[in-house]
């Protein structure tokens with residue numbers, strides 16, 4: 681299987697390195713508009729491979745040839761200046777339209793990471809006119825991982841036994857679905873009650889919502905978390921495992937198409953369908969508000 685990465689800045693290059701270290705593919709094709717930087721990244725990534733058991737070739741490519749890849753990951757963006765993902769829309773809209781304008785004959789799967797993730801995923805769908813199941817945004821997978829970690833750190837639980845779900849916008853209106861959180865085989869709320877622990881949603885909420893901006897505030901970027909998330913998605917596709925994850929996928933809101941994260945089933949052919957989420961009334965309302973926010977930004981930006 682061939683993987684292509686568009687944009688080899690912090691996120692694209694870290695994803696490339698993660699794929700190399702996870703020995704997932706033999707060849708990775710990289711493209712960036714900045715040719716000198718692309719070459720430097722290729723050489724640096726390549727020099728990281730000779731001592732590994734599995735050699736992955738890193739090849740520079742262009743936007744035509746990258747279409748031969750089975751999966752193309754988009755990380756191209758203008759310089760990220762703020763943790764507010766919506767601030768990136770103006771520039772990234774132009775970038776993504778330029779990149780994907782000749783992709784209507786592409787046969788593989790596109791995974792979008794660039795922010796604002798849901799809207800950029802939608803714009804790729806609009807530009808390419810490809811079947812919607814072949815365009816996926818990494819969405820709230822990273823936010824779900826952050827909630828999982830926050831719960832395990834807060835209650836001192838092994839994160840392997842905690843499952844957590846965040847849906848909605850990969851942004852400020854994301855919905856932390858506490859009713860779906862579990863510890864071992866029990867709901868998190870039951871576990872906490874049985875152990876006389878209070879379910880401190882306010883503290884968890886505050887921690888998760890600022891997880892990205894706390895890192896960005898110091899480093900002016902975040903790359904490892906997202907690279908691991910997308911490595912995981914790619915691994916499931918390569919191994920042809922049917923998997924359910926919170927990913928940004930097509931959704932009709934007020935009869936118009938948007939992209940938003942919900943529990944999505946996917947396999948090597950892309951997004952298959954949604955898995956029913958058992959949400960309570962408050963979570964349903966928040967999910968609808970999140971749809972409304974994406975809808976408003978998308979259609980008012982036009």
Ligand SMILES: NC(=O)c1ccc[n+]([C@@H]2O[C@H](COP(=O)([O-])OP(=O)(O)OC[C@H]3O[C@@H](n4cnc5c(N)ncnc54)[C@H](O)[C@@H]3O)[C@@H](O)[C@H]2O)c1
Pocket residue numbers: 686687688689690691692711712713714717755756757758759760765768772775778779792793794795796797818819822850901902903906
């Ligand atoms: N979805 C998530 O969970 C998540 C997490 C972290 C970062 N991000 C997003 O990922 C994107 C990339 O972040 P980064 O830190 O790697 O930024 P970066 O500035 O380090 O890298 C962006 C790269 O895109 C390249 N580029 C710009 N225009 C291009 C074009 N037309 N064609 C090809 N390449 C082009 C740039 O030259 C640069 O190398 C941002 O939008 C960021 O917000 C998303």
